[in-house]
Amino acid sequence: MASSSTKPKIFSSSSIFISQSSQSPKLSKPSALSFLHNTSKPLLSSLKQNHHQQQHSINHANYSLNAIKSALKTTPTTTTTKTTTIDKNSWPDDVLSPIPRPTILVSEKLGEAGLQVLREFGHVECVYDMSPDDLCAKISACDALIVRSGTKVTRQVFEAAKGRLKVVGRAGVGIDNVDLTAATEFGCLVVNAPTANTVAAAEHGIALLAAMARNVAQADASIKAGKWQRNKYVGVSLVGKTLAVMGFGKVGSEVARRAKGLGMHVIAHDPYAAADRARGVGVDLVSFEQAISTADFVSLHMPLTPATSKLFNDETFSKMKKGVRIVNVARGGVIDEDALVRALDSGVVAQAALDVFTVEPPPQDSKLVQHENVIVTPHLGASTKEAQEGVAIEIAEAVVGALKGELSATAVNAPMVPPEVLSELAPYVALAEKLGKLAMQLVAGGTGIKSVRVVYKTARDPDDFDTRLLRAMITKGIIEPISSSIINLVNADFTAKQKGLRISEERVRVDSSPEFPVDSIQVQISGVESRFASSVGESGEISIEGKVKYGVPYLRYVGGFGVDVSLEGNLILCRQVDQPGMIGQVGNILAQQNVNVSFMSVGRTAQRRKAIMAIGVDEEPNKDTLKKIGQVPAIEEFVFLKL
Numbered sequence: 001m002a003s004s005s006t007k008p009k010i011f012s013s014s015s016i017f018i019s020q021s022s023q024s025p026k027l028s029k030p031s032a033l034s035f036l037h038n039t040s041k042p043l044l045s046s047l048k049q050n051h052h053q054q055q056h057s058i059n060h061a062n063y064s065l066n067a068i069k070s071a072l073k074t075t076p077t078t079t080t081t082k083t084t085t086i087d088k089n090s091w092p093d094d095v096l097s098p099i100p101r102p103t104i105l106v107s108e109k110l111g112e113a114g115l116q117v118l119r120e121f122g123h124v125e126c127v128y129d130m131s132p133d134d135l136c137a138k139i140s141a142c143d144a145l146i147v148r149s150g151t152k153v154t155r156q157v158f159e160a161a162k163g164r165l166k167v168v169g170r171a172g173v174g175i176d177n178v179d180l181t182a183a184t185e186f187g188c189l190v191v192n193a194p195t196a197n198t199v200a201a202a203e204h205g206i207a208l209l210a211a212m213a214r215n216v217a218q219a220d221a222s223i224k225a226g227k228w229q230r231n232k233y234v235g236v237s238l239v240g241k242t243l244a245v246m247g248f249g250k251v252g253s254e255v256a257r258r259a260k261g262l263g264m265h266v267i268a269h270d271p272y273a274a275a276d277r278a279r280g281v282g283v284d285l286v287s288f289e290q291a292i293s294t295a296d297f298v299s300l301h302m303p304l305t306p307a308t309s310k311l312f313n314d315e316t317f318s319k320m321k322k323g324v325r326i327v328n329v330a331r332g333g334v335i336d337e338d339a340l341v342r343a344l345d346s347g348v349v350a351q352a353a354l355d356v357f358t359v360e361p362p363p364q365d366s367k368l369v370q371h372e373n374v375i376v377t378p379h380l381g382a383s384t385k386e387a388q389e390g391v392a393i394e395i396a397e398a399v400v401g402a403l404k405g406e407l408s409a410t411a412v413n414a415p416m417v418p419p420e421v422l423s424e425l426a427p428y429v430a431l432a433e434k435l436g437k438l439a440m441q442l443v444a445g446g447t448g449i450k451s452v453r454v455v456y457k458t459a460r461d462p463d464d465f466d467t468r469l470l471r472a473m474i475t476k477g478i479i480e481p482i483s484s485s486i487i488n489l490v491n492a493d494f495t496a497k498q499k500g501l502r503i504s505e506e507r508v509r510v511d512s513s514p515e516f517p518v519d520s521i522q523v524q525i526s527g528v529e530s531r532f533a534s535s536v537g538e539s540g541e542i543s544i545e546g547k548v549k550y551g552v553p554y555l556r557y558v559g560g561f562g563v564d565v566s567l568e569g570n571l572i573l574c575r576q577v578d579q580p581g582m583i584g585q586v587g588n589i590l591a592q593q594n595v596n597v598s599f600m601s602v603g604r605t606a607q608r609r610k611a612i613m614a615i616g617v618d619e620e621p622n623k624d625t626l627k628k629i630g631q632v633p634a635i636e637e638f639v640f641l642k643l
C-alpha cells in the first residue's frame with residue numbers, strides 16, 4: 001500500500017477498554033526489562049514497590065465482549081469502571097520464579113568470598129590453566145566467564161560460545177586480555193572490578209621503587225649465594241628526587257600520594273586527568289615530554305591500548321635523563337622491551353623494576369628479565385590477600401547482577417546506568433521496545449530501513465534524562481526481527497551501525513510533570529513504504545507514538561490518528577469510514593474464532609469521516625479471520641501486528 005495515500009490531520013480519540021474476563025489488569029511483561037538477557041529480581045521488586053507507592057488506580061472496564069457490543073448500540077461512550085490498585089504481591093508467579101541456574105566458569109584463581117557469592121546464584125565451575133582450545137570447547141555451556149589477566153578472551157571464544165555467553169567478568173582492572181570489539185558484537189557484557197586492587201597495585205609500585213633504588217633483590221640473591229658485597233650494592237636515595245607518574249588514575253594517584261610521603265617531588269602526565277585533582281595531591285600535571293625529560297624515576301600506570309602500546313621506545317628513552325629508573329606495574333606492552341634492553345645496556349636507563357611483561361610468563365632466556373639492573377616480579381601487583389578477596393566479591397556481584405539482567409556500574413562495553421535510573425526507566429523501556437517492534441512491522445517488506453527518528457516529549461532537562469537505554473530498546477525492537485542475533489544494550493548501537501541504520505534522537509520540551517522522565521515517545525521511520533497507509537504522518541514518514549499509563553505501555557498515535565490502546569498481546573489496526581456498528585462487526589468476526597479482545601480504541605478525523613480502530617487481541621487470528629475483517633465493506637485497510 002502506498003505510503004502517501006492518506007494524510008489524516010485531526011486528532012480525536014475515544015477509548016473503550018474491553019475485557020472478556022474480570023481478571024486484574026496485567027502489567028507489562030517484565031521480560032522487557034531483560035536489557036541484557038534475563039529478568040532482574042531486585043529491579044522487579046523495586047518496580048513493584050514503585051507501583052505500590054504510586055497507588056495508581058486503573059480504570060478497567062469489565063464488560064464481556066457481547067455486553068459491550070450491545071452497550072455500544074445505545075450508549076457508545078459509557079463504560080462501567082472498576083478501580084484496581086496494583087499490589088506488589090499481585091505479580092504473576094512466572095515473573096517471580098527464579099531464572100534457571102546459570103553456569104559460571106572461573107578460569108583463574110578467585111577469592112573464596114567471591115566464589116561463595118557466585119555459588120549462591122549459579123553453578124560454578126573452576127577450571128584453571130585451560131588451553132585456548134579447552135576454553136573454546138567449554139564456553140558454549142557457560143553463561144558467564146570470570147578471568148584474571150592470564151586468560152585471553154579472544155574472538156574465537158565468543159564465536160565458540162554460540163550466543164550463550166552473556167557476561168565476561170574481569171577480576172581486576174586491565175581488560176586488555178578481552179577482545180572488547182568481539183564481545184560487543186556478540187552482545188556479551190564485559191564487567192571488571194576496578195577498585196579493589198588499587199591500593200595493592202600502588203603498594204607494589206612503591207615496593208619495587210624502593211627495592212630497585214636500594215638493590216634489595218640483587219643483594220638478597222648475593223647473600224644467598226654466600227657473598228657479602230656492601231660496596232657493590234650502594235643504592236640511591238628517593239628523598240628529593242623527581243618521580244614522574246605516567247597515568248594519573250586510581251593506581252597512579254595512590255602511588256603519587258605515597259611517594260610524596262617519602263619526600264619525593266612528584267609530577268604526573270595524564271592527558272585525561274583533571275589538574276585540580278592532581279593539585280589536591282600536591283602533584284603538577286605536565287606534558288609527556290616534560291615528564292620523561294625531568295624525572296629521576298618514572299612509574300607507569302596507564303592502560304595498554306593501541307595508543308599506549310610501546311609508548312616507551314628508543315625515541316622515548318633517548319629523551320630521558322641519563323640514569324633514569326623505571327617502574328612498571330601497568331602492562332608490559334606499554335614498553336618496547338627490546339628498546340629497554342638497549343637503554344639499559346647504554347646506561348640511559350640505570351635500572352628497571354618490572355611486574356608485567358609483553359608475554360606472560362616471559363621466556364626464561366629473556367635478556368630483559370636476566371639483565372643485572374632489572375628486578376622482576378611475576379605480575380603480583382594485585383596479589384595481596386586483601387585485594388584478592390575484595391576483587392573476588394566485586395566481580396562476583398557484578399557478574400551476578402549482569403546475569404540477573406541488571407546493568408553493572410562497572411560495565412566496560414555498555415553504558416553504565418545507575419540502578420535508580422534503571423528502575424525509573426523500566427516501564428519506558430518496555431514501551432520503547434514495543435514501539436520499535438510495531439514501527440518495524442508497519443514497514444512494507446520489513447527491511448530497507450535507513451533512518452529512524454525518535455522524539456522524546458519530556459519535561460526534564462537533557463542532563464536529567466538519559467536516553468541511551470530507551471534508544472537501545474527501540475533499536476532492539478526494530479532490528480531483532482530482521483537479525484539473527486540477540487540485540488541488547490551492549491550491541492544495539494553497533495548492530496544498528498552495521499546494518500546502516502541511522503537513529504537520530506530529538507527531545508521536545510513539554511509542559512508535563514518532571515516527576516516522570518518522559519511524557520511520550522514517538523518513533524518515525526522515513527523513506528519507506530507502509531503496510532498501513534494511515535500510519536504515515538504529515539511529512540510522509542511512518543509515525544507512531546506511545547506513553548506509559550499506570551506503569552503500562554500504551555499506543556497513543558498512529559500517523560495522525562489518536563488511539564488509546566495498551567501494548568499487550570497483538571494488535572489489529574483498521575481504517576474505516578466512521579459509522580455505527582463497526583466495533584460490533586469486527587468483534588463478531590474475532591469471536592467466531594474465539595479470539596479474545598483485550599482492548600479497543602477508536603480514533604477519528606471527524607464525525608462520520610475516517611476512523612482508526614485499534615483492537616488488542618490475546619490470540620493471533622488465523623488467515624480466514626483476517627480475510628473476513630478485510631471484507632467488511634467500510635474497512636479500507638487493516639494490519640495485524642504482533643507486540
Ligand SMILES: NC(=O)C1=CN([C@@H]2O[C@H](COP(=O)(O)OP(=O)(O)OC[C@H]3O[C@@H](n4cnc5c(N)ncnc54)[C@H](O)[C@@H]3O)[C@@H](O)[C@H]2O)C=CC1
Nearest residue numbers: 174201247248249250251270272301302303329330381382
Ligand atoms: N600489576 C598489576 O597487578 C596491576 C596492574 N594494573 C594496571 O595498572 C593500570 C592502571 O590501573 P588504574 O589506575 O586502576 O586504572 P585507571 O583507569 O584508574 O587509570 C589509568 C589512567 O591512565 C590514563 N591514561 C590513558 N592513556 C594515557 C596516556 N597515553 N598517557 C598517560 N596516561 C594515560 C587515564 O586517563 C587514566 O587516568 C592498568 O593498566 C591496570 O591494568 C592495575 C592493577 C593491578
Ligand SMILES: O=C(O)C(=O)COP(=O)(O)O
Nearest residue numbers: 148149171172173174382
Ligand atoms: O587488575 C589488573 O589490571 C591486574 O593486572 C591484576 O591482574 P591479576 O588479576 O592479578 O591477573
